[in-house]
Amino acid sequence: MANMLTTGISGLNAAQIALTTVGNNIANAGTDGYSRQTVTQVERISQQAGNFTIGNGVDVASVQRSYSQYLTTAMWSSNGSLSRASTFNDLTTTLNSVLSGSGDMQGSLDSLYAAFSTVANAPSTSSARQSLLGDAASTATMFNTLGQQMQAQQSSVNKQISSTVDSINNATSAIATLNKQIKQLGNGAMPNDLLDQRDALVNQLSGLVGINTVSESDGTLSVYTTAGQTVVTGPSSFNLKATPDPYDATRTNITDSVGNDITTKLSGGALGAMLDYRTTVLDPAQNALGQAALALSSSINAQQGKGLDLNGNLGAPIFSVGSPAVSSSSKNTGSAVIGATISDVSATTSSDYIMTYNGASWGLKTTSGQSVALTSNPDGTYSADGMTFSVSGTATAGDSFKIQPTRNAAGSLSVAMTDPSNIAAAAALTTTAATANTGAAKVGSVNVTDPANAGVLAGATISFTSPTAYTITDAGGATIGGGAYTSGQPITANGWSVTLTGTPATGDSFGVAKNSNGLNDNGNALKLAALSDSGVLSGGKVSVVDAYANLTTQIGSAGAQAATNLTTQTALHDQAVSAQQSVSGVNIDEEGANLVKYQQSYQASAQVIAAAQTIFTSLMNAIG
Known part of the structure; x- marks a missing residue:
């Protein structure tokens, strides 16, 4: 019983x-x-x-x-991918909203170039000139606004990075605490509630940063970032740190528990999305916008300097834009200072650069690590990618500087001209053939090539000693040039260039002089208006209008790809969760x-x- x-x-x-x-x-x-x-x-x-x-x-x-380690790990992985896709999509959506909500830049550029055409139609009319300066100011303001909003997103992303690092550290600390409790219960224990809590924290962590996990024999779980850094082992956690970039204290980088910079190594989760977005979308977008602003200022100012204003002077700059930003590393020990200027806008890129001294010479790389040829000039300066660098002071081995040629250009663009009479609508020079000429040579064009040359408006005479040779004399009769003549090839002197076509006769001559009809002439205004279609960037192949259109296309494409990836990752995550829930x-x-x-x-x-x-x-x- x-x-x-x-x-x-x-x-x-x-x-x-x-x-x-x-x-x-x-x-x-x-x-x-x-x-x-x-x-x-x-x-x-x-x-x-x-x-x-x-x-x-x-x-x-x-x-x-009821548990499957394989299905749970797959769910963690898909959660990290989904979180990355969602964060990246949110950021690109915000950037696209910035572009669409900041006015019609394309229309503003069109209006500016059209205003030059209006001045060309009535070069002596003050209202047309004043309207042009108003359009220039509107365009500069639009560049400023876009530049400021992109910089505001940079600040926002940096704050989000810092906040996410704090969340990561909180999660890893909690996982380590649960590891300690599970280990204390012994290998034979089945603390289901603690295991569930730990899995939930790991899932949360996977949404913040890409991770890998290893189950240990004592029941604990070790956690590593996808870059290999240990963040949890047994009852111990190792914090990541949000630290200032060595070149820019407002930019947030990530270091591991021993101080190694791992910013470029982290991937996955929301943190990986922020770092990737900042590097591959936002930084290039800011640089491309600045490059367009730089191209606008440079091309208009250059052509403006080749014409005459209503006072008979060579045109002064219409726009002003800041110089390339140069930042020294906080780790530098030498006294060297680097200055940078733009010497050839057509050769600039949308990259940022790191210039480093190795103890014997300077080297240049893009921030992505691509080497760039650095040319030493006779005056002690260096040149690369349309920039000229001057070095003063003494550098020590390992000193480095970050150069951002275009990053701040959009925010610093402004209208430097206040007097509409200073708009150089007239061509600066005229060329006339002597009445006694007997040959077939004719004037093709005359252009100012160096407005800074003191003799550019002084006048000169091109005299042919034979059909294939010429000499150039100034207004006082002094010889200032000469050479062999080839039809269609430019003849240059004193900062100007003349192109003749046809064959001259011996004794023929052509005079180059300052334009005396500047009040009514519109030759330079027409050239300023034509800049809307003229190549400025990429070796003279891309216009300012095209550069901005390329920027909007680039950002729009990034947004479309992000949205597509979010849809894909959502479906994959739903499948992974469904599979895991079918068991658990x-x-x-x-x-x-x-x-x-x-x-x-x-x-x-x-x-x-x-x-x-x-x-x-x-x-x-x-x-x-």
């Missing part, structure tokens, strides 16, 4: 544990990160009774999580059926105990 009672009690206990487990599953059906628990029962060792054995009841071996998720219908099953088992076991009690009572009564 003792065996029957013991068997009934064991069944009752097993059913009670099963009912409690099912109840816990039902209660946590909506709990994020909860893994369904199941009861594992084993038959007790039977008792030998002659030629047969008698069952001895049941034991509960364990209450286990709670099915209410299934748990309801189990509830009935274990309830009946409990009641049946109670009946076994009651029967044992009745038999025992009857036996005692019979004996008594």
Whole structure:
């Protein structure tokens, strides 16, 4: 009878544990990160009774999580990819909104070039000139606004990076604490609630930064970034740090627990998206916008300087723009100072550069690590990619400087001209053929090539000593040039260039002089208007209008790709979660059926105990 009672009690206990487990599953059906628990029962060792054995009841071996490490790891990975895609999409959407919400830059540029055409139609009309300066100011303001908004997003991204690093450190610290608790319980323990909490934290961490995990033999979980840095091992966590960039204190970089800069090595999750977006989209967009502003200022000022204003002077600059930004590394130990200027806008790129001294010479690379040829000039300066660098002071080995040729150009663009009469609408020079000429040579064009040359407006005479040779004399009769003549090839002197076509006769001459009809002439205004289609960047192949159009296309394409990737990663994550939940998720219908099953088992076991009690009572009564 003792065996029957013991068997009934064991069944009752097993059913009670099963009912409690099912109840816990039902209660946590909506709990994020909860893994369904199941009861594992084993038959007790039977008792030998002659030629047969008698069952001895049941034991509960364990209450286990329904869990697949493979599916859970796949879910963590997909969560990291989804978080990256979502963050990247949010950032590109914001940038596209900046472009669309900052006015019609394309229309503003068109209006500016059209204003030069209006001046060309009425070069002496002050209202047309004043309107042109107004259009120039509107264009500069639009560049300023875009530049400021992009810089504001830079600041926002840097703050988000710092905040995300704090969240990462909080998660890794909590995982390490759970590791310690799990380890203290021993290898044989099944702390399902702690394991679920740890998995939930790892899932949260995977959404912040790309990670890899390793399950250790003592039950703890080691966590590494995708770049290989250890952030959790056993009960210890190792914090990442948000630190100022060595060249720019407002820019946030990431270092590991021992101070190594790992900014370029991190990937995945929201942090990886921010770092990637900043490097591959926002930085190039700011530089490209600045390059367009620089090209606008440079091309208009250059052509403006080749014409005459209403006062008979060579044109002064219409626009002003800041010089390239040069920042020294906070790690520099020498006294060297580097200055940078733009010497050839057509050769500039949208890259940033690092200039480093190795103890013997200077070297130049883009911030992406691509080497750039650095030319030493006779005056002690250096040249590369349309820039000229001057070095003063003494550098020590390892000193470096960051050069950003165009980063701040959009924000610094401004209108330098206030007097509309200073607009150089007239051509600066005229060329006339002597009336006694007998040859077939004719004037093709005359252009100012160097407005800074003191003799550019002084006048000169080109005299042909033969059909294939010429000399150039100034207004005083002094020879200032000469050479062999080839039809269509430019003849240059004193900062001007004349192109003749046809064959001259010996003794023919052509005069080059300052334009005396500047008040009514529109030659330079027409050339200024034509800049809308003239190549300025990429070796003279890309106009300012095209440069801005390329920028909007570049940003729009990044946004479209981000949206497509978000759709893809959402679908993949949904699949990974569905697969993981098919194993670990709670099915209410299934748990309801189990509830009935274990309830009946409990009641049946109670009946076994009651029967044992009745038999025992009857036996005692019979004996008594």
